[in-house]
Amino acid sequence: MKETEIQQWIQDFYKQRGWSDYGPFERIAFLTEEVGETARAVRAMEIGRDRPDEDPQSAEGLKQDFIEELGDIMGNVFILASLYDVSIAEVLEAHKNKLSKRYNESIAGGQS
Amino acid sequence: MKETEIQQWIQDFYKQRGWSDYGPFERIAFLTEEVGETARAVRAMEIGRDRPDEDPQSAEGLKQDFIEELGDIMGNVFILASLYDVSIAEVLEAHKNKLSKRYNESIAGGQS
Amino acid sequence: MKETEIQQWIQDFYKQRGWSDYGPFERIAFLTEEVGETARAVRAMEIGRDRPDEDPQSAEGLKQDFIEELGDIMGNVFILASLYDVSIAEVLEAHKNKLSKRYNESIAGGQS
Amino acid sequence: MKETEIQQWIQDFYKQRGWSDYGPFERIAFLTEEVGETARAVRAMEIGRDRPDEDPQSAEGLKQDFIEELGDIMGNVFILASLYDVSIAEVLEAHKNKLSKRYNESIAGGQS
Numbered sequence: 050m051k052e053t054e055i056q057q058w059i060q061d062f063y064k065q066r067g068w069s070d071y072g073p074f075e076r077i078a079f080l081t082e083e084v085g086e087t088a089r090a091v092r093a094m095e096i097g098r099d100r101p102d103e104d105p106q107s108a109e110g111l112k113q114d115f116i117e118e119l120g121d122i123m124g125n126v127f128i129l130a131s132l133y134d135v136s137i138a139e140v141l142e143a144h145k146n147k148l149s150k151r152y153n154e155s156i157a158g159g160q161s
Numbered sequence: 162m163k164e165t166e167i168q169q170w171i172q173d174f175y176k177q178r179g180w181s182d183y184g185p186f187e188r189i190a191f192l193t194e195e196v197g198e199t200a201r202a203v204r205a206m207e208i209g210r211d212r213p214d215e216d217p218q219s220a221e222g223l224k225q226d227f228i229e230e231l232g233d234i235m236g237n238v239f240i241l242a243s244l245y246d247v248s249i250a251e252v253l254e255a256h257k258n259k260l261s262k263r264y265n266e267s268i269a270g271g272q273s
Numbered sequence: 274m275k276e277t278e279i280q281q282w283i284q285d286f287y288k289q290r291g292w293s294d295y296g297p298f299e300r301i302a303f304l305t306e307e308v309g310e311t312a313r314a315v316r317a318m319e320i321g322r323d324r325p326d327e328d329p330q331s332a333e334g335l336k337q338d339f340i341e342e343l344g345d346i347m348g349n350v351f352i353l354a355s356l357y358d359v360s361i362a363e364v365l366e367a368h369k370n371k372l373s374k375r376y377n378e379s380i381a382g383g384q385s
Numbered sequence: 386m387k388e389t390e391i392q393q394w395i396q397d398f399y400k401q402r403g404w405s406d407y408g409p410f411e412r413i414a415f416l417t418e419e420v421g422e423t424a425r426a427v428r429a430m431e432i433g434r435d436r437p438d439e440d441p442q443s444a445e446g447l448k449q450d451f452i453e454e455l456g457d458i459m460g461n462v463f464i465l466a467s468l469y470d471v472s473i474a475e476v477l478e479a480h481k482n483k484l485s486k487r488y489n490e491s492i493a494g495g496q497s
Contacts, residue, residue, distance in 0.1 A: 059257075073203045073206075074408075077200045077413070078410045078417075079312070081416075084309060085306045085310060087192070088302045091185045091241075094245075113255075116247055119238055120253065121256065123235070123249075123256060126235060129199075135224075140231045141167050141232065144232025144236050145167065186298040187432075192305075193302075193421055196421060197422060200418045204415070204418070298427070308416060311416070311465075315412075339471070340476055340479045343462055344477065344483065346458070346462055347477060347480060348480050350458055354452075357448065359451070367453055368460050372395070
């Protein structure tokens with residue numbers, strides 16, 4: 050499935066559930082939650098359980114959690130983009146161009 | 162370009178630049194930076210300039226900033242996934258499955 | 274208890290537990306977790322439970338969670354400051370000065 | 386200046402400027418910005434400039450930036466607390482109690 054199809058699918062899903070009504074600041078707050086949970090998933094894999102309220106988990110389970118949290122970030126990014134009529138293809142293209150441009154500038158800077 | 166090609170491209174780019182050496186906590190910290198800049202881009206579009214250190218910008222420029230920040234988040238998510246040998250296709254699939262499952266559960270819950 | 278005493282107490286506590294060994298990027302990642310949990314606590318109070326994995330809670334319990342999350346952010350800020358030999362008194366003073374200065378500039382800007 | 390006085394001062398300052406009108410999700414989004422800027426300040430101190438859009442800065446300047454960003458986080462935490470009629474003294478007390486309790490539990494757990 051291409052990223053544009055995924056964005057469409059997620060967008061439709063959110064609309065169906067009535068989750069599309071939240072504004073941009075709610076969206077940023079939800080994204081902040083997911084990034085926090087990703088940080089927690091990384092900590093669980095790297096450092097392990099150091100909080101009494103967390104059960105130990107298998108390596109496989111920890112990695113699955115991590116994958117889900119990354120998915121939640123991407124879902125939030127897709128919905129945030131949709132809020133401003135921005136397609137994910139556009140976002141990825143812009144990122145590729147930005148990296149390429151930065152790289153060329155630093156090459157040029159190094160030669161001068 | 163499919164998301165797997167983009168992930169490969171970004172991964173190669175990072176390797177070439179020597180940016181692949183950072184560990185998972187550095188990656189989370191970089192992701193935190195980018196999410197903060199996305200929050201700033203959204204504020205700039207929604208509320209406008211309310212800080213003396215920020216110049217006013219055209220609506221088009223503000224939207225372009227927002228697109229770039231979303232791209233930076235995605236780039237960071239791609240690299241973080243690569244660090245654990247996780248493909249973006251896998252992440253997106255997991256997210257779709259999670260949403261579908263949650264939806265079905267809540268339907269079933271509503272019927273009981 | 275004054276904020277400097279609290280910082281000292283928290284610093285001692287962390288040292289005793291062996292939590293002082295984490296570097297700055299781990300600290301930023303932990304802070305990111307806590308900010309995410311604060312976002313979740315705010316969502317729980319404002320929007321309520323909309324995730325099947327979360328139990329409903331009393332208003333009092335939700336507020337208590339929120340207070341604890343804010344405390345976790347402050348604890349992390351204190352430890353991050355300590356890592357660079359910065360006192361919280363210094364941080365608060367700098368913030369007050371910054372706000373005052375910004376205010377005066379905008380007054381001056383408005384008069385010209 | 387005690388932390389309660391600082392909270393009062395910051396609260397009054399925000400009210401005067403009309404910044405008190407923002408709701409909880411805007412507040413979380415602003416906090417997300419500041420945490421991102423703190424992550425950036427830490428990166429600047431630890432890794433240095435690796436982005437072409439950033440000027441090199443003295444070690445003293447970098448540390449000053451870091452202190453200001455921590456102050457911005459604390460200012461945001463204070464205002465977020467005020468939004469729910471929570472005092473910073475209460476937040477710090479709760480954090481201290483939580484740490485103490487967790488410590489005692491883990492001691493007890495270790496003995497059993």
